[in-house]
Amino acid sequence: xxxxxxxxxxxxxxxxxxxxxxxxxxxxxxxxxxxxxxxxxxxxxxxxxxxxxxxxxxxxxxxxxxxxxxxxxxxxxxxxxxxxxxxxxxxxxxxxxxxxxxxx
Amino acid sequence: xxxxxxxxxxxxxxxxxxxxxxxxxxxxxxxxxxxxxxxxxxxxxxxxxxxxxxxxxxxxxxxxxxxxxxxxxxxxxxxxxxxxxxxxxxxxxxxxxxxxxxxxxxxxxxxxxxxxxxxxxxxxxxxxxxxxxxxxxxxxxxxxxxxxxxxxxxxxxxxxxxxxxxxxxxxxxxxxxxxxxxxxxxxxxxxxxxxxxxxxxxxxxxxxxxxxxxxxxxxxxxxxxxxxxxxxxxxxxx
Numbered sequence: 001x002x003x004x005x006x007x008x009x010x011x012x013x014x015x016x017x018x019x020x021x022x023x024x025x026x027x028x029x030x031x032x033x034x035x036x037x038x039x040x041x042x043x044x045x046x047x048x049x050x051x052x053x054x055x056x057x058x059x060x061x062x063x064x065x066x067x068x069x070x071x072x073x074x075x076x077x078x079x080x081x082x083x084x085x086x087x088x089x090x091x092x093x094x095x096x097x098x099x100x101x102x103x104x
Numbered sequence: 105x106x107x108x109x110x111x112x113x114x115x116x117x118x119x120x121x122x123x124x125x126x127x128x129x130x131x132x133x134x135x136x137x138x139x140x141x142x143x144x145x146x147x148x149x150x151x152x153x154x155x156x157x158x159x160x161x162x163x164x165x166x167x168x169x170x171x172x173x174x175x176x177x178x179x180x181x182x183x184x185x186x187x188x189x190x191x192x193x194x195x196x197x198x199x200x201x202x203x204x205x206x207x208x209x210x211x212x213x214x215x216x217x218x219x220x221x222x223x224x225x226x227x228x229x230x231x232x233x234x235x236x237x238x239x240x241x242x243x244x245x246x247x248x249x250x251x252x253x254x255x256x257x258x259x260x261x262x263x264x265x266x267x268x269x270x271x272x273x274x275x276x277x278x279x280x281x282x283x284x285x286x287x288x289x290x291x292x293x294x295x296x297x298x299x300x301x302x303x304x305x306x307x308x309x310x311x312x313x314x315x316x317x318x319x320x321x322x323x324x325x326x327x328x329x330x331x332x333x334x335x336x337x338x339x340x341x342x
Contacts, residue, residue: 009141009144010147012171012174013144014151015175016157016175019179020152020154021209023186023189024182024188024211025208027187027188027189028189028192030186030190031189031190031193032193039328040324040325043323044324045187046286047319047322047324048187048190048316049191049282050279050291050292050295051316051320052184052187052188053217053278054291054299055299055312055315056213056275058299059303059311060272063303067269068272071269079276080280084274087273091269092269095269
């Protein structure tokens, strides 16, 4: 472990930063080249948030233990009535309870 | 276009900053553990600013993977942002080029989800709101990455305080926010199957891009509601 900046490391980090920025601007560059959005593509774009976010949720749920599953199910039910922060708190409380009281 | 938007943005971003702080700390700790200096870790958080890919990059760096492969992996993990910027375009066509530069630099999962929500429910995406939201995530992310790198070994098991469930639960909330949308259930179902299958067959982090691609493909194949294709410019003004 070095305490100073290592030029090779810095180069790697900046390459990663450029690669990341390209992904962030790429969709904009592609779509502004098109005059109209075909309906099927629009439908596909509309599905992007749910599709991507699901891939961050599903493995956490299925690979997690019962504590995680319970927490996320509780959060799911709570979210049907209450806003995000209450949902987050409910999920957290459920995880703490199942871990420390029931030892999952 | 006003103070209210700025305050809205700062408030919304602060919630994300709090729930992502444990991950920033985790990143800093892991980075130092894998041979980066505290400054390296801070520079990476400041310039890459994409949590999951930073963790992947660090992990590969620790295994002495070739640099070009590390950059390629980071690109692959972040590939979903191409879809984000494409979907965001219609809401930000009134931004100036410099504003767009910052918009795309700050484009993260929660930033995208909240911006689309605002764009669709009629509140609109103002640059003031977007920047307020983005910067109130960006600076804490940078700060907590450095904190994590400094105190890396002092944090115990994140499970004890159930910090590890916060992010998946938060993402679950974001998914559910889109449940009124047509095609929501088939898309979520397809992405779930796709990501779980890819997780076991290909491995993490590829399950993100593969699962998302499956969900988006299903959306493209679903029956169309009867409507005309809309020009991009008209949509932007709506």
